[in-house]
Amino acid sequence: MRIGVLTGGGDCPGLNAVIRSVVRTADHRYGSEVIGFRDGWRGLLEDRTMPLDVGRVDGLLTRGGTVLGSARVAPELLRDGLERMRAVLAAHEVDVLVPIGGEGTLTAAHVLSEAGVPVVGVPKTIDNDIDCTDLTFGFDTAVSIATEMIDRLHTTAESHQRVLLVEVMGRHAGWIALHAGLAAGAHVTLVPEQPFDVDEVCRLVSARFARGASHVIGVVAEGATPRPGTMSIRDGGVDEFGHRRFTGVAQQLGEELEKRTGKEVRTTVLGHVQRGGTPTSFDRVLATRFGLHAAVAAHEGRFGEMVALRGTDIELVPLATAVARLKTVTASRLAETESFTG
Ligand code: F6P
Numbered sequence: 512m513r514i515g516v517l518t519g520g521g522d523c524p525g526l527n528a529v530i531r532s533v534v535r536t537a538d539h540r541y542g543s544e545v546i547g548f549r550d551g552w553r554g555l556l557e558d559r560t561m562p563l564d565v566g567r568v569d570g571l572l573t574r575g576g577t578v579l580g581s582a583r584v585a586p587e588l589l590r591d592g593l594e595r596m597r598a599v600l601a602a603h604e605v606d607v608l609v610p611i612g613g614e615g616t617l618t619a620a621h622v623l624s625e626a627g628v629p630v631v632g633v634p635k636t637i638d639n640d641i642d643c644t645d646l647t648f649g650f651d652t653a654v655s656i657a658t659e660m661i662d663r664l665h666t667t668a669e670s671h672q673r674v675l676l677v678e679v680m681g682r683h684a685g686w687i688a689l690h691a692g693l694a695a696g697a698h699v700t701l702v703p704e705q706p707f708d709v710d711e712v713c714r715l716v717s718a719r720f721a722r723g724a725s726h727v728i729g730v731v732a733e734g735a736t737p738r739p740g741t742m743s744i745r746d747g748g749v750d751e752f753g754h755r756r757f758t759g760v761a762q763q764l765g766e767e768l769e770k771r772t773g774k775e776v777r778t779t780v781l782g783h784v785q786r787g788g789t790p791t792s793f794d795r796v797l798a799t800r801f802g803l804h805a806a807v808a809a810h811e812g813r814f815g816e817m818v819a820l821r822g823t824d825i826e827l828v829p830l831a832t833a834v835a836r837l838k839t840v841t842a843s844r845l846a847e848t849e850s851f852t853g
Contacts, residue, residue: 512543514809515605516563518577519551519584519616523637523649524790525798526577529611531568532802538565541810546603550580551612552619556592558599572795575788583752589619593626600628607809611635613647614837615752617817621830624815631808632817632830633801637786640684642838643828644819648798653680653785654690660781661695661728668726674716674768674776676729678761680785682754685840687785688732693848698727700848701764703734704840709742709764713771715853720774727774731761742767800825 514537518526530547537543547561548554561579571578589596600608607629610620613636624630634641637653657679668675677697681687685702692700699715701707716727734757737744744763747756765776790798797820804818804825816827 512537512541512606512810513604514543514545514806515548515555515600515603515608516545516579517548517551517554517608517610518579518581518635519610519612519619520581520636521583521613521786522576522581523635523786524575524652524788525648525794526581526611526635527571527574528790528795528798529633529635529648529802529805530563530577530579531571532799533609533806534563534568535565536803536806540806543810546605547579551582551616552584552589552592552596553582554579555596555599556584556588558602560603572799573789575790583615584619585751586619589622593623596623597628607631607814609633609805609809613638613641614834617641617830618834621815621834624830629812629814630830631805631813632833633805634817634819634833637687638681638684639686640682640837640839641833642836643817643833645822646797646820648790648794648801649786650686651793651797652788652791653687654694655791656785656788657687657691657781658694660779660784661691661697661730664779665696665726665728668728671775672720672725674727674729674765674772674774676731676761676765676776676778678731678733678759678778678780680781681732681734683734683837683839685732685735688730688735689840689844689848692730693851695728695730696851697730698851698853699729700852701729701731701735702840702845703732703736705845706736706738707741708738709767709771712764713768716768716772716774718853729761731764733757733760735760737764
């Protein structure tokens with residue numbers, strides 16, 4: 512058998528670990544070959560490949576990023592390129608394609624699968640917003656990085672009796688904010704799933720200082736929005752992939768807080784540092800298990816499915832179900848933050 516692999520969308524720590532695992536499992540268990548397509552779906556559309564064998568994946572377990580390169584591709588380009596991709600796969604004698612990606616990549620994988628292309632998906636994203644899997648690799652690394660940064664901000668905030676707002680990634684899901692906020696002892700955590708009331712945030716800040724607290728740490732998800740009528744933030748419109756452009760909600764909230772509470776506010780935007788560098792040991796293991804089970808699923812003909820973490824087991828779920836909706840933070844998970852707010 513010959514397996515094709517590609518990595519699509521925003522990169523994330525653990526992608527290389529999946530590639531290594533697919534290659535080693537295909538080789539050791541089945542004597543099968545693997546070929547990589549460069550820069551996500553683009554490589555498949557433009558017939559740009561990278562040979563992958565056991566020697567080439569040596570040392571990849573710990574390496575961040577993706578040796579295959581990654582790219583976002585507009586959905587219409589993929590729809591129009593279906594026959595082209597089928598021809599490229601046939602030319603390279605690829606029996607099954609393993610796309611490793613987030614919502615966009617897996618939705619495209621589902622479309623290909625519906626069109627009869629044999630596909631086994633692997634979910635990745637630091638945002639942890641893919642449904643039907645308890646976790647995606649990359650998330651633990653992003654949370655660990657954010658937590659370390661927030662730990663550091665506590666001490667400088669204390670020294671200056673300031674409010675420090677930290678903006679974290681996650682797009683429309685507040686998982687990174689929720690977990691980093693809990694792990695680093697944030698006093699306020701704002702997530703997209705629950706629009707915030709700026710008056711309430713001001714009240715929390717003032718109450719903390721009034722009872723003698725030295726500082727306030729607020730974790731703000733990049734996709735957080737104010738409750739309508741409480742404060743307005745700039746509208747960035749949408750990009751060519753239909754994704755909302757974020758405009759720096761933490762900075763805008765910070766300016767408002769400073770005005771309304773009279774406290775000094777500073778803002779830190781963590782940005783892509785959350786996606787860079789080596790994966791945590793948890794993500795290395797998850798990525799390795801995903802790659803292994805994807806290679807097994809490919810050999811067992813489990814097409815149109817995606818590997819998923821359920822409890823401690825890796826299972827297969829239909830791609831159609833996994834991409835039907837985004838997994839966002841639930842009300843009960845949010846309620847858990849109440850005792851730690853303020
Ligand atoms: O989906 C992963 C992610 O890192 C989001 O958290 C973030 O909003 C987005 O990608 C950033 O995308 P880009 O790398 O294109 O700026």
